[in-house]
Amino acid sequence: MPDRNELRKAGLKVTLPRVKILEILDSSDNRHLSAEDIYRRLLEVGEDIGLATVYRVLNQFEAAGLVVKHDFEGDKSVFELDSGEHHDHMVDIDSGEVMEFFSEEMEQLQHDLCEQRGYELADHTMVLYVRKKKA
Amino acid sequence: MPDRNELRKAGLKVTLPRVKILEILDSSDNRHLSAEDIYRRLLEVGEDIGLATVYRVLNQFEAAGLVVKHDFEGDKSVFELDSGEHHDHMVDIDSGEVMEFFSEEMEQLQHDLCEQRGYELADHTMVLYVRKKKA
DNA sequence: ATGAATGCAAAAACTTTGCATGACG
DNA sequence: CGTCATGCAAAGTTTTTGCATTCAT
Secondary structure, X not given: OHHHHHHHHOOOOXXXXXXXXXXXXXXXXXXXXXXXXXXXXXHHOOOOOOHHHHHHHHHHHHHOOOEEEEOOOOOOOEEEEOXXXXXXXXXXXXXXXXXXXXOHHHHHHHXXXXXXXXXXXXXXXXXXXXEEOOO | OHHHHHHHHOOOOOOHHHHHHHHHHHHOOOOOEEHHHHHHHHHHOOOOOOHXXXXXXXXXXXXXXXXXXXXXXXXXXXXXXOOOOOOEEEEEOOOOOEXXXXXXXXXXXXXXXXXXXXXXXXXXXXXXXXXXXXO
């Protein structure tokens, strides 16, 4: 039961809502889910967990470093399991599909741009909004 | 009266709220203001303009390309006058200061990363969260 | 004059919180 | 058992909308 250990390692009590939410984040095809998405899937699976709890649990997961929270749309946040490997995102503006990518060159460049100005890079967000090229 | 012409060029009727909001955006030291910020400054200057109007006007300005809307914080949006020159942002996480910068190399790299994957870059958001380097 | 813009208050959308109840260790 | 987590409903935030009134052209 890997999920349970993840929770214990994070110092979180192993409760049914937390386990179920972790399962959903882990098993979903779409790696990026909103609180509402998760809530709906819980209901579908017959778990009667409140939306408020979903929010609370997700926030705890974020604080514990288990998930990362993104604001791609500005209005609604989405959460993804933290794989440990940093990456950025590309969003297909037609389909809404979210893709992940990593570019060492990009990371380096961001770092350098900050250094040049006397700052150190603490964190960054980058989303490329793209469209499939016509063949 | 440059403001009035900007409005006419954008196909917007020249009304007092629109002129005043444009003035505030133009004269503020802080280039990045929230709707609430603008609303507050309007009251300070004695203009009795409703918050709903501020939102409506800002949205029209965005649609007209006069301002750009950003979601640096996820909860509250900020608006800045569109200077015409694209740039990205660096936010000092200690002071909250927002700095603008532009890197041709960065733009090129973003473009290439999309092309490599068969997409064309339509738009992007990038915010570097930084901290002043200790001397 | 006439269609568009504004103000106000109400609603919407998302998220957080208070409090009584129930579950984990 | 004591404490922490949950559920529900209520409240909080930010932003949008309906409608009567006012304003720009």
